[in-house]
Amino acid sequence: xxxxxxxxxxxxAFQNAIKAxxxxxAAEASMLLVTGEAGYGKSHTVGSWAEQTGSIYLRANQDWxxxxxxxxxxxxxxxxxxGSGEKLFNRLIxxxxxxxxxxxxxxxxxxxxxxxxxxxxxxKIRDFSDRLEMIVVLVGxxxxxxxxxxxxQLSSRIARVVPFGPxxxxxxxxxCAQLAEVTINDDLVMEIHRQAGGRMREVMNAIxxxxxxxxxxxxxxxxxxxxxxxxxxxxxxxxKTAKTPAPRSGQFSGGL
Numbered sequence: 001x002x003x004x005x006x007x008x009x010x011x012x013a014f015q016n017a018i019k020a021x022x023x024x025x026a027a028e029a030s031m032l033l034v035t036g037e038a039g040y041g042k043s044h045t046v047g048s049w050a051e052q053t054g055s056i057y058l059r060a061n062q063d064w065x066x067x068x069x070x071x072x073x074x075x076x077x078x079x080x081x082x083g084s085g086e087k088l089f090n091r092l093i094x095x096x097x098x099x100x101x102x103x104x105x106x107x108x109x110x111x112x113x114x115x116x117x118x119x120x121x122x123x124k125i126r127d128f129s130d131r132l133e134m135i136v137v138l139v140g141x142x143x144x145x146x147x148x149x150x151x152x153q154l155s156s157r158i159a160r161v162v163p164f165g166p167x168x169x170x171x172x173x174x175x176c177a178q179l180a181e182v183t184i185n186d187d188l189v190m191e192i193h194r195q196a197g198g199r200m201r202e203v204m205n206a207i208x209x210x211x212x213x214x215x216x217x218x219x220x221x222x223x224x225x226x227x228x229x230x231x232x233x234x235x236x237x238x239x240k241t242a243k244t245p246a247p248r249s250g251q252f253s254g255g256l
Contacts (some may be wrong), residue, residue: 001179001208002223005048008039008171008200010164014049017160018135027133031126031160033148034139036164039199042139043109045164055137057104060113066124069114089127096132103134111138115147122154129157157176166198180207182214185223195233205230 005011014034021032036042050057058072070088073240081088096103106128108114114121122138128214129136150153160249167175172193176184184192188210196202209232214222218227 001008001204001211002181004178006171006175006178007123008041008045008174009168010036010162010171010200011045013164014162016044017162018049021135021159023153024159027157028130029157030129030133030211031136031157031159033145033158034137034164034204034233035142035145035161037142037199039201040164040166041200042164042209044200046137046139050105050107050137053105055107057109060108060121062113062116064113064121065117066120069124079137082135093128093131096128098132103132105135105137107137107139109139111140112144112147114138115144117213119148119151119154122148122151126157139187161176167193167196167203168198171200172196172203174208175203179204182211182219183221184210185221187224188222190229191224192232195231198234202233235249 005114017032019032034042034046047057049055055253056073056076058069058076061068064072067085067088070085070092071081073079073092074088077092077095079088079091083091098104106125108125111122114125125136128134138148145161148158169190173186173189176189176192182208192206192210196206210222210227213227214220219226
């Protein structure tokens with residue numbers, strides 16, 4: 001598989017939200033919330049954006065406290081972690097100021113973990129956001145929006161919410177075309193979309209699987225008939241693994 005980023009529908013929605021936050025009127029409303037079920041590509045999309053823009057990227061842990069968060073941030077920025085919370089906060093603020101330029105955005109993945117302990121960690125993140133007027137992208141599950149809404153001082157800082165949904169057929173078609181090193185025929189693209197249930201993580205696994213089948217058999221293209229009866233996706237939710245329909249009478253499987 002080729003290593004490149006595919007601009008899916010979810011990615012375009014995220015990019016539009018970033019532009020809206022950048023053009024915001026209230027400087028303190030600088031947080032963007034990305035929500036959605038597991039497997040819809042939230043972390044991959046936002047992580048790729050963070051890498052492209054040089055943003056600070058942290059993955060929250062379940063046992064984060066405000067000081068633990070600041071220590072992780074300091075390690076990322078190569079700032080001295082010693083001393084009191086107040087001293088560490090001030091050192092971080094000094095390190096994150098970009099004279100004559102916009103502050104570097106901060107991405108917090110698994111942001112649901114910032115809302116434990118009365119949202120103390122997210123409150124500390126808000127302190128940085130308010131002081132520096134920097135964009136903060138919070139990535140979490142569907143429930144995070146309702147959890148943030150319980151805290152008025154935090155929800156008022158959310159400028160945009162981007163709900164990631166299942167990949168469309170066109171998203172899968174585009175991903176197959178851009179990432180696969182063989183041609184995946186459209187009937188197989190549709191089957192990948194069906195079995196993956198719109199989860200981009202499963203789409204990527206299916207592409208790798210069918211591409212491997214084609215390359216092992218020195219085929220430049222692969223279609224539905226070539227993989228009939230073989231599951232393309234393992235359903236991690238515990239349901240029966242989906243299988244590709246067997247070829248209709250008169251069809252021939254290519255033996256992949």
